[in-house]
Amino acid sequence: MNVEAADLTRRLGRTQAVAGVTLTVDRGVYGLLGPNGAGKTSLLRMLATVLAPSSGRLRLLDGDPGDHRQCKAIRRRLGYLPQNPGYYPRFTVVDFVEYFALLKEIPAARVPRAVAAAVERVGLGDKATARLRTLSGGMLRRVGIAQAIVNDPDLLLLDEPTAGLDPEQRVAFRALLRDLGQTATVIVSTHLVEDVGAACTQVGLMDQGRIVFSGTPDELTRRGEGTDAAGDAPLERGYSAVLTEARA
Amino acid sequence: MSFSFGTARLFRLEVRRSALPWLLPVVAILFWLIVYRRSDLFPPVWSIRARAMQTATVSVFLPIVVGAAAWMGGREARHGLTDLLASTVRSRWYRQVALWAATTAWSAVAYAVCVGALYVAIGRQASWGGPLWWPVAVGAACLPVFTALGLAAGGLLPGRFTAPLVSVAAFFALETSAQLIHGDHSPWQISPLVAGPWNGGADQDLATFYPYLSDLPRVQIAFLAGIAVVLVAALGLPATAGSRRQRLAAAALTIAGLATATTAAALAGTGRLDPHGMIAIPAVHDAAADRPVPFTPVCSAAAVPVCLHPAYAYELATVDAALRPVLDQLAGVPGAPVRVSQGAVRYSSDDGGGIGARLDGRQPGGDSPEFRMVLPNQLPGPPLNAENLAAAVRAMTARDIVMAVVCGGREVTDAQEAVIGALTGDPHAPPGSPVAQAAQRFATLPAADRHAWLVRNAAGLRTGGITLEQLP
Numbered sequence: 264m265n266v267e268a269a270d271l272t273r274r275l276g277r278t279q280a281v282a283g284v285t286l287t288v289d290r291g292v293y294g295l296l297g298p299n300g301a302g303k304t305s306l307l308r309m310l311a312t313v314l315a316p317s318s319g320r321l322r323l324l325d326g327d328p329g330d331h332r333q334c335k336a337i338r339r340r341l342g343y344l345p346q347n348p349g350y351y352p353r354f355t356v357v358d359f360v361e362y363f364a365l366l367k368e369i370p371a372a373r374v375p376r377a378v379a380a381a382v383e384r385v386g387l388g389d390k391a392t393a394r395l396r397t398l399s400g401g402m403l404r405r406v407g408i409a410q411a412i413v414n415d416p417d418l419l420l421l422d423e424p425t426a427g428l429d430p431e432q433r434v435a436f437r438a439l440l441r442d443l444g445q446t447a448t449v450i451v452s453t454h455l456v457e458d459v460g461a462a463c464t465q466v467g468l469m470d471q472g473r474i475v476f477s478g479t480p481d482e483l484t485r486r487g488e489g490t491d492a493a494g495d496a497p498l499e500r501g502y503s504a505v506l507t508e509a510r511a
Numbered sequence: 512m513s514f515s516f517g518t519a520r521l522f523r524l525e526v527r528r529s530a531l532p533w534l535l536p537v538v539a540i541l542f543w544l545i546v547y548r549r550s551d552l553f554p555p556v557w558s559i560r561a562r563a564m565q566t567a568t569v570s571v572f573l574p575i576v577v578g579a580a581a582w583m584g585g586r587e588a589r590h591g592l593t594d595l596l597a598s599t600v601r602s603r604w605y606r607q608v609a610l611w612a613a614t615t616a617w618s619a620v621a622y623a624v625c626v627g628a629l630y631v632a633i634g635r636q637a638s639w640g641g642p643l644w645w646p647v648a649v650g651a652a653c654l655p656v657f658t659a660l661g662l663a664a665g666g667l668l669p670g671r672f673t674a675p676l677v678s679v680a681a682f683f684a685l686e687t688s689a690q691l692i693h694g695d696h697s698p699w700q701i702s703p704l705v706a707g708p709w710n711g712g713a714d715q716d717l718a719t720f721y722p723y724l725s726d727l728p729r730v731q732i733a734f735l736a737g738i739a740v741v742l743v744a745a746l747g748l749p750a751t752a753g754s755r756r757q758r759l760a761a762a763a764l765t766i767a768g769l770a771t772a773t774t775a776a777a778l779a780g781t782g783r784l785d786p787h788g789m790i791a792i793p794a795v796h797d798a799a800a801d802r803p804v805p806f807t808p809v810c811s812a813a814a815v816p817v818c819l820h821p822a823y824a825y826e827l828a829t830v831d832a833a834l835r836p837v838l839d840q841l842a843g844v845p846g847a848p849v850r851v852s853q854g855a856v857r858y859s860s861d862d863g864g865g866i867g868a869r870l871d872g873r874q875p876g877g878d879s880p881e882f883r884m885v886l887p888n889q890l891p892g893p894p895l896n897a898e899n900l901a902a903a904v905r906a907m908t909a910r911d912i913v914m915a916v917v918c919g920g921r922e923v924t925d926a927q928e929a930v931i932g933a934l935t936g937d938p939h940a941p942p943g944s945p946v947a948q949a950a951q952r953f954a955t956l957p958a959a960d961r962h963a964w965l966v967r968n969a970a971g972l973r974t975g976g977i978t979l980e981q982l983p
Contacts, residue, residue, distance in 0.1 A: 311598045331754045335600050343598040349591030353528050362524055366599035366606065371516030410595075 264289050264322075265418050265448035266310060271319035272472075273305050280305035282472030283319070292444035294463035294480070295452040296502060301469040303452040304346050307422050310450065311343040324418055339368055342416030346423050346452075348407040352396035356387055356406055359395060363410040381413040386435060400427040408436070412443065419449045425458055437462040456498045460484075468505050475509035518609070525613030531579045535621050541571045542625040550629060554894050555636035556822045557643050558718035562706035564629055565646035568622070569653050569703045573685055576618045576654060578678030580661025583610055585669030602753030604761065607662055607746045614658040622651060639806065639821035643718065645728035646706050652735040653703045657681070659742035666746060695790060695860050698780035700727060701734045708784055708858070708866055716889035717788040719822045720855035720871070722800045724789035730778045737771030740764055784866065788858040808852060814842045819853045823886060829897045830886065833904035837912055840934055840962060845969045847916045848882035851908075856889050866891055882915055884908045909935050917972050925979045927972060929953060933961075949982050956983060 266288040273281040281302045297303050308314035309321065312328045324340050326333035350359060360378045369377055382391050385405040395403065404427045411419060425433050440462040443449050453459065459466050460480050468476035468483070476483060480498060487500030492507060494500035546567040553559045584607070587593050596606065630642050664677040688702040692709040700709065705727065707717055717723070747753055747761030778792050785791040787801075808818040811831040815838040819827050834851060841847035857871035870885045887903040888894050895903060913934045917927045925946050932938025932950035940946035953961065964983055971977045 308594065311594075313594050313597045331756075338598060338600045341598060343595065345594045347591055348595050351528065351586065351590055351592070353530070358524060358528060361520070363595075363599060365517050365521045365524070366596065366601040368517065368600045371520050374517070374520065407595075 265324050266450070267320075267322040268310075269320040271306070271309065271321055272317045273302075273309060273314060274317045275305065279472050281309065281316075284469075284472070284474050286467065286474060286477070288448055288450060288465065290444070290446070290448055291464040292440050292449045292451060292462050294459035294466040295450060295469060296454075296456060296459060296466060297452075297469035298506070299454075302472040303469050304422055305472075306469070307343075307420050307450065307452050308345075310418075311341065311345075311420050312338060313343075337418075339414065340417040342411035342414060342419040344407045344411040344421045344424055346426075348403075350395045350403055350406065352394065354395050355392050356382055356395065356398075356409070357391045359406055360409045360413050364413045367414045369414050377413050377415075381409040384412065384439065385409045386432075401429055401432055404428055405432070405436075408439075415447075417447050419443060419447055420452075421449065422452045423454070424451060425453065425455060433458070456502055457496065460496075460498045468502065470506055470509050473509075476505045521609045522612055522616075525609050526616055529579075529613050529617050530583055531576070531614055531617040531621075534575050534579050535617075538572065538575050538621050539625065541575070542568065542629075545571050546625070547629055547632070550633065552894065554823075554888055555633065555638070555825055556716065556719060557633060557637050557640045558723060558822075559716065559894075560629075560633050560637075561643035561646045562717070564626065565650050565706040566704045568626065568650050570682070570685070572618065572622060572650070572653065573657055574678040574682045576614075576657040577661040577664075577681045578674040579618075580611075580614050580658040581665035581674040581677045582661075583614055584662035584665025585673055586665075588669035589671070597751070602747075602757055603749075604747035604752040604757055607666065607752075608743060611655075611658050611662050611743060611746075614662070615655050618654045618658060619651065622654060626650065636825075637822070638809075638824035640719070643723050645723060645725050649703050649706070649728050649731050649735070652732045652739075655739040656735050656742065659739050659746075663742050663746055695782055695784040696780060697782075698776045700782055700790060701731055701776045701779040703731055703735060705731070707789055708860075716856060716886075719804075719820060720806075721787040721789075721803055724785060724787075724791055724796075724800055726792040726795050727779065727782060727790040729795055730775045730792055734772050734775035734779070737768045737773075737775060740768030741772065742768075744768060784858055784860040786857050786859070786871070788856060788866075788868070803855070810850075813838070815839075815847070815849060815851065817851045819886070823853060823888070826886060826888065826897075826900060829901050830904050830908075833901040834909055834912070836936070837909040837934055840958065840965070841912070841916055844916060844962070844965045846973060847969075848912065849880040851882045851884060851912065853889075854883035854885055856885055882912050884911065905935070906937060910937065916969065924975050925949075926977045926982055927975070929979060929982055930965075930972060945979055949979050953982050 264287045266286060268284055268286040271281055271284040284306060295303050305314065309316050310323065312334055321328060323337045326337045328334045328337055357378055360381055361374055364374045364378055382388055385408050387402065387405055387409065390398065390402060395406065408424060425436055428436060437458060440449055440451065444464065451463065463480055466478065466480050466483050467474045483501040484497045487494065487497060487504040490504045492500045492503035494503050546564060549567060550560050550563060553563055587596055626647055660681060661677060665673055685704060688699055689704045689709060691699040695708060744761045744764035747757055748765065752758060778794055781794065782790040782792045806821055809821050809824045809827055810816040810818040811827060817831040817834055819830065855871040856868045859867045861867055868890050870883060887900060910931060913931045917930050928940060929946050929949035930953060932940060933954035938947050938950045940950065968977055
């Protein structure tokens with residue numbers, strides 16, 4: 264398993280952001296759904312080795328992120344796109360992706376090809392030399408995705424990756440997710456249940472720091488059948504039904 | 512291999528996208544206004560201009576480089592990249608060191624261009640000697656400190672106002688450090704603004720007759736290197752900066768840097784004013800630097816030539832013109848010099864922290880064929896222009912030459928005073944007094960008669976055997 268978490272908790276000040284998450288994820292695309300403040304971002308930050316768990320056990324890519332040497336090995340195989348990724352306005356697209364490629368210790372000789380491939384993969388080949396300050400929000404999002412995939416990660420963590428993308432870009436991005444999921448573990452945190460339905464093989468639903476549902480998108484859809492749960496689409500009704508049940 | 516290539520690529524990327532190049536025009540303008548143009552106000556002597564360059568250049572580069580580095584140092588937090596960068600393999604310290612190296616490289620390029628242009632200009636004007644590199648080295652050693660200081664401040668307080676605030680604070684701190692200097696034993700001489708005895712002003716004639724003493728610059732460079740190591744290493748101390756091993760290395764470097772800087776400051780406190788006007792530090796002093804620098808003087812073409820150190824060749828015409836009336840009258844007079852030569856200055860510090868300066872060695876007495884003088888521009892104080900220099904030479908040196916011929920070191924008699932006043936055209940006696948009247952009478956004699964009288968009576972005048980009434 265690429266991600267193994269057991270009773271994972273994280274307290275941020277007086278808030279219990281993650282309250283005992285147990286999760287195992289292997290190759291494929293795993294969608295992480297949940298309302299605002301459910302703990303998705305905190306969980307993703309822990310999986311990205313940015314935030315240390317308060318308690319519990321976490322193993323990523325068969326390594327212990329608490330051990331410095333193993334953590335470095337994990338990070339070499341990790342891609343991460345935070346919810347609000349920043350950027351250096353004076354960098355070009357290629358500069359920015361190359362910067363991260365170098366910080367991920369991709370061998371220098373492979374960097375130009377890896378950067379070009381990542382930029383092409385997110386459809387920014389024609390903007391490769393554009394300064395980041397000249398790009399739209401959607402394009403910046405794609406630059407963020409490019410830096411996340413530049414090292415061909417075995418574990419890719421994407422926090423709200425489709426925010427700001429137009430419908431055409433979202434369709435393309437879902438195809439990219441499916442493609443990446445063939446060889447890697449992709450965990451996508453999102454509010455948009457249609458993204459989950461279209462691209463994810465597994466889905467988890469978080470609420471109040473806990474995972475209250477884990478299964479396939481079809482299983483989540485079925486949880487909404489025959490209920491009066493709110494939602495315009497079957498998956499949305501499943502989402503609402505699980506949340507209502509969990510809170511009850 | 513890939514590690515070093517990767518590091519080199521990262522460095523190149525940081526160099527390409529550094530914010531400092533945007534400030535280079537500001538650096539160039541300030542350097543031109545404050546350093547380059549001001550340099551022209553000093554005599555075209557390497558030692559004077561190079562030391563003035565060090566003080567002014569450090570002041571110009573400090574606020575800009577510190578500000579730019581602080582801006583760059585705060586960029587991760589300012590642009591919201593902290594999380595993303597924390598998930599990469601390379602430590603925060605590694606990223607900061609790459610940024611520090613790139614910012615330092617840009618500041619070094621700007622420094623090299625500015626100082627290079629100034630040195631070319633000085634080289635075109637100076638008549639003797641070559642560039643002094645120690646002041647350049649001290650200024651260059653400041654740059655890694657300035658960038659590290661800015662990065663540390665920007666990393667610690669990554670706000671929009673950090674850069675301007677820290678650059679102003681650093682500027683005032685540096686300027687204050689020099690104001691705390693009192694005397695030649697002050698450890699504050701470690702300040703990179705200091706390029707010689709601070710209380711004596713920046714305009715003394717040092718390192719012309721004797722070599723430029725590298726004692727203080729070497730200690731300053733050691734201090735600056737220590738501070739740079741402390742600041743760069745301190746970036747690696749926080750728990751978020753890197754692994755435990757890296758933090759231990761950073762701690763060791765911090766301690767080593769602190770020890771180096773402290774030792775250097777303590778050494779600066781053992782400095783003393785060298786007789787040749789520089790700060791000598793016994794622990795690092797090289798006795799070979801106490802030997803005079805050989806030179807061939809430049810002389811005017813006259814019966815009694817005026818000879819100056821070649822560094823002062825630009826003043827020869829002025830000095831010769833100022834002394835010529837007196838020297839022509841004294842030519843051939845028994846005891847008169849056959850040559851007037853420029854001598855070195857001997858410096859001494861007084862208890863109040865001030866600096867005294869006089870001719871190095873004794874004036875040759877008796878029938879010596881040479882008179883040695885010190886030019887006003889060799890002494891502490893602002894440099895004189897040609898007009899003021901000529902006036903000062905007439906008032907002081909010309910009188911000293913005549914006194915050496917007619918007085919012989921004894922107390923000045925009335926007759927001697929009258930002759931001195933007549934020959935220099937500058938009688939010190941009160942108008943209307945018998946001495947002033949005698950001086951006027953003697954001065955109105957035809958030059959040939961006056962000269963003939965002097966040739967006949969110089970010996971008697973010198974021994975005090977001629978009275979005021981015996982003067983023609």
